[in-house]
Amino acid sequence: MTVSNGSVYDDDDIDYTDIEEKYRVRFEEGFDNILVIDGVPVVDESRVEKLRTKIAKEFTRKGKSVALKPEDITIPWNNATGKSNGYVFAEFRSAEAANNALNEMNGHPFDVRHTFSINLFTDIEKFVDLDETYVEPEREEYEPKEHLRAWLTDPQGRDQYVTYRGDEVAVRWHGKPSQSEVAYEDHQNLRTELYVSWSPMGTYIATLHPQGIRLWGGPSFQLQARFFHPLVRLIDFSPCENYLVTWSNNDIAVAEGMPQGPRFFSAEDEGNNIAVWDIKTGNLLRTFAAVPEEGKKQMGWPALKWSADDKFVGRVTAGQQISVYELPSMGLQGKRSLKIEGVVDFEWCPHGDKEQEDPAGKGVKKVAENMLAYWTPEVANQPARVTLINFPGRSILRQKNLFNVSEAGFHCKLYWQNQGDFLCVRVDRHTKTKKSIFCNLEIFRVREKDYPVEVVELKDTVTDFSWEPKGERFAIVSSSDPNLGNPGPGITIKTDVSFYQLDHGKNDFKLLRTLAGRTTNTIRWSPRGRNVVLATVGSTSKSELEFWDLDFNLDELSGRREGQAQKEDWAAGIQQLGISDHYGVTDVEWDPSGRYLATAASAWTHTLENGYAIWDFRGQEVERHLLDRFKQFLWRPRPPSLLSKEQKRLVRKNLKEFSRAFDEEDAAEESNVSAELIAHRKRLVDEWNAWRARCKEEVAEELGVGQEPSGRQEEEREEIEVWVEEVIEQTEEVVVD
């Protein structure tokens, strides 16, 4: 090497010891690569070689990384007995390989009576050399954790919602205008790569990242759990928030050297797509391969269906079986699947409030059996049918054959009412000409003896069906529009909306009212029932929101006459409260209290006028935000109320008392706000005026230096009046006196 002065460096003069030290190849000096395997059968001389090969084979079968050659196994010998000692030493290529083998093979059943228990050789040495004197462990400072449901204690009882815009995730409070504030926003901390999702009771918020899922919770949204599932795309919580299901399009692959343990995938999981996790421990419970359903491009999601009590999770293998797994072991319940030839889909029965309310009292006596309903198309000589079974009893409760549905294109969909009182099976079928589709609704009354079934026949195609929560009514959207099958830009499908109610006298479902000639395609019942919003979603030309009340004159009717009056005039209570419009609406969602409705126009669907709006149940706009790149709006769900029925009744009874206090609060708040706003405006005006005064001086100065402001002085106004006289017509008349 030459440098500017021309001299050549002599290598001998330089001290390289530091570099040599740094890059020196380190040899395995210790016994880090040696494992002690205990629990090995005790053998005599004749079978030593056999044992050696058997052990090596067991290891090698687990994968390349833990491969073991027979000659690397050392079997200590007890000369007194002439037999082996029941433990062996195994030497691996490296400490890393030894570690892998330890993780993989510890607890491995060698044969029926022998199970490996493996330790690092160095560990054994360490424990042998352990200092026997007791040292008191240092007590760790207790760190109080934030309460995960702290948001419920808000003094104003406000709800929260999350917005996802651009890359920004923010959690906000929804309240009166002055109380609508950001609850949490930190783009460094809480952010997501795909979307966000609340858990069903609102305890956690999940964010999706290329590495996996993160769950956040508490008032300052701290990280609660992490689930390592690379390139995860879809997630689903179990109803009681105990478990999480994740799905990724990419098969699980376990690279060498990846972290290992109960929270991570192991070699057994390779090639699968669906993973089930325990939220509290963060452990991986089981993985599944996603089986694409035949004839369907898209996989159905959720792929795993949870029973309402988190005890079971079911999975359908189309045409063959329903596999139900028990939690938390994730083992197949009863060690066998429900073999059902031709099964297409199933749904668990939701649990009603009654079952959730008193887990101590009656609950013990009759632990609510889970129920599930499934349907099968016509197979061989057996007609298409819907079956209701209990679980884990697996006995058939009710089976209903569906006739005349042999044609192709026949399809069923199962809708449970949210209390599990009713099950509606929507059966779509072609007419004989196969040109149009018509629809039957088969309604099971699940709470009554022998599960009676009612059929509602409809001439049109039903595009949406929705039960009233906690109610006996349902709404459908039906259409006979010829364009129904071929949606295109600019085509708005004409639809009818109908409401049905259970008639207790006749025990069938009776049409309450049909609203004809609409464009509605989405029904959203308030979570408390009674109110319903009919929306036109995803259309480029229509975006109407209709707010309806189904018990409009209920309040005026005195308690006793109520039933009577309703019988006399069924549809009298149906009243439109308001109608409004949110251009380009893509999502419609009620808040958990059923008082407000949020609508959003998401940039995922289109880029026109993205943003969100919040309405009250009458259709009055509360707020509206037009935000570029707005993607997602989600109300934070609430867990079920802790108040007993009696307490709720008391609240309702004393509503006037309570509302007086709230009204006072509101009045005070309002005057406060307007005073603030006026002060703010005054400040703005003062700032502006001060700046203008300063500016005018500067301008005058500048012009004074330069020249006289030409044309600045108002020239005297010259008014010119011009009289224009026009003779329009002239007639001469001779007046004869």
Place this chain on the structure above:
Amino acid sequence: MRPTDRTAGHERSLTQIKFNKEGDLIFTASKDSIVNVWFSHNGERLGTYEGHNGAVWTLDVDSQSHFLVTGSADNEMRLWSVQTGKCLFVWEFPTAVKRVAFSEDDAEIVCITEQRMGYQGAIRVFRLNRDGDGTQQNTEPQSMFHPVGSKATVCAFPYMSGLILTGHESGKVALFDAKSGDEVLSNERAHMDVVTDLQLSPDRSYFLTSSKDKTARLHDAKTLTVLKTFSTETPLNSAALAPNMPYVLLGGGQEAMNVTTTSLRQGKFETRFWHKIFEEEVGRVKGHFGPLNTIAAHPSGTGYASGGEDGFVRVHHYDDSYFRAKPYGDVEILN
């Protein structure tokens, strides 16, 4: 608002509208290569300035309503006699003229030429010979310079002498020395997208810009600091200051090329009135069938005119209620 006069004298979209100082005349430039002048009170056409062979991008009229200057896509800037409609002088350039503006004393004209066909975008300042009939003009500019970086789209003379105010494609707003062409001051992040219009306050001490980034902003002419921001949900093509009232008028709409795919309702082809100080929208005026390209306010504040992509000029006269309305109570706001 009183029923408006909708004048149809153009066959193609409007590019710029100007009132004269008294407000009795409206000058309109259009892509159909014609410049028209109208009576503002009844919308009657007074005359036409014919001669350009390409879309007329811009015009300005002096404070005495004596001279009219226009810039066109035929690479010419023309000087006209307002009264007779005669073309007095033609300046020729290598590229199209995108913006012209008179100085406050009517003695100078600034113009922007397009960056195209290997030519850099240029800003030229001409000294106008007001003596005689106006046909004796110097073809050479008094000064000329090429702004580096993003090209200039709009320009004007602020009250500070010797400086030129420009708005750029990148959203930059800058002050240039008219003689040397040095950039004296700039606000690179005034807007996030093309600056589409720039209109000065009557005393030229502050100005309003509109941009494709869906906002209009009020700036201090001296420091270029942003004083107020008006955020809408549509790209803006023009913004005007309402004289005597604390409002700004904003106009725009979906890009002309996207209009066919959007309905009238969502196109937002409305003039929006925003409160200048509180940055809140106070009203809207509908009317056009396409995006608004230009808005001009009557100098005495009795009305405004808007020109749209639809080829119409709409002249609006305010009702009494406009002058009486005090949406924010009785506050005195200096103009």
